[in-house]
Amino acid sequence: MTEQTAHSIPFLITRPAGKADNLLATLDESGIAYLYQPLITTAQVSLKAQDQQLLQQADMLIFVSVSAVNSLQSQCDAALLQAPLFAVGQTTASALQRWLARDVAVPVDQRSEGLLQLPQLQQVAGKQIVVVRGNAGRELIKQNLVARGASVRYVQSYKRLPLPLDGALLCQQWQLAGIRCIVATSNEILQQLFSLVSSAHHHWLQQCDWILVSPRMQDSAVALGIAAERITLADNANDSALLAAISQLKRKYQ
Template identity: 85%
Template sequence: MTTAMLESIPFLITRPAGKADNLLASLDSLGVGYLYQPLITTAQVSLKQQDQQQLQNAAAVIFVSVSAVNSLQNQYDGALLTAPLFAVGQTTALALHRWLGREVIVPEDQRSEGLLQLPQLHDVSGKQLVVVRGNAGRELIKQTLVTRGASVRYVQSYKRQPLPLDGALLCQQWQLAGIRCIVATSNEILQQLFNLVPSANQHWLQQCDWILVSPRMQESAIALGIATERITLADNANDSALLAAISQLQREYQ
């Protein structure tokens, strides 16, 4: 790869493997230069008998990610999932619809905050709700629904784990490539970048532009030393919103 080629790569995409394919294909079709480096991967977690009972008894089932859907689909009979279905984002909703062929309720504001504004999740007193997710993650959905009188249980269908990467080497490669903007779609990815890159090189991270997907992420980025003016907030974490934000910065870079 020549120096001229390296200088034409302004964007670093960090979405997990399996979640970036459509975005990368769109960037390729538009001729936008990027490097792709996932930082975390997912592994399926076997369902317990208790998990299966909770899914069958639930008054509603909420899915927080595509990985939650795919990992459950691999080990659970969808015919047993008869409760109303909710998804935090449109991509997750589409994955559910492909699997079950049923209506999925998804908020216009594709975040936990948007999900909790849905009228169907306000009158939940006395109901048993299930949230299908990975390890850890935000507690906002459960905490809010419990305050509304619901009983909320987690079903963990997968776990996220960091990839074993050489942060010093990667940072050097990113700088040589001329990366100007880093696209991160979760606080976990944002923090993992700063965990990977040695402290001596974190000033470079702070000087990059960033595309993030929520005000909460913006607050985390500012706490890590990234200036507000270097942050662009995409409307949400789906491919079309990320592509719009990348395209806008691409125009500014030309």
């Protein structure tokens, strides 16, 4: 939390632990007051021999998150990963480049939809494609690439886990702090907030402003009773896009 009075803290940041450090540091430098409360954490999943074989034999490797990269890096020989590399977002691509020192294809539209528009992924009939990800997640990439004739397999390098939190106590703290805007970077976090907070306080969540990162998240938020005019869509989930959206709302609050 920044060194501000408790009643001047408009933003609640919910990005998972380990993924928020740069954003929080930038908010501190910019003098923007916030509370930080991660709702989920990640745990490494041990690779099986079959996973190692899939990675080595792949024609293309797709990474969907920084956690997918980091959890694989800690238990996989980089020499196994010789296939062309793809990342959904620039932060994930940068993590891959630091590890493997190779080019990574990343879309301008840093979502699954953008990835699927890359020219390299249009003619993939007969290709063996491996997607490195966590537990569950969207099926859009696999569905589309299979429809284009590819064989797609998953390698799970990590899993997401909800943190054991007292939702009633947290909601009380957020209200006392004067939170006006909640920043959520995944549907999982959005749903977790509404699960964590009792239904009696859902009205408070619905009256907050929200910064979300995709039209799909906006649809989910509207289904949860959040008015569309309370939602600001960041261009994507990276730090600079989130900071731009937060700065925009900060000006509104002044």
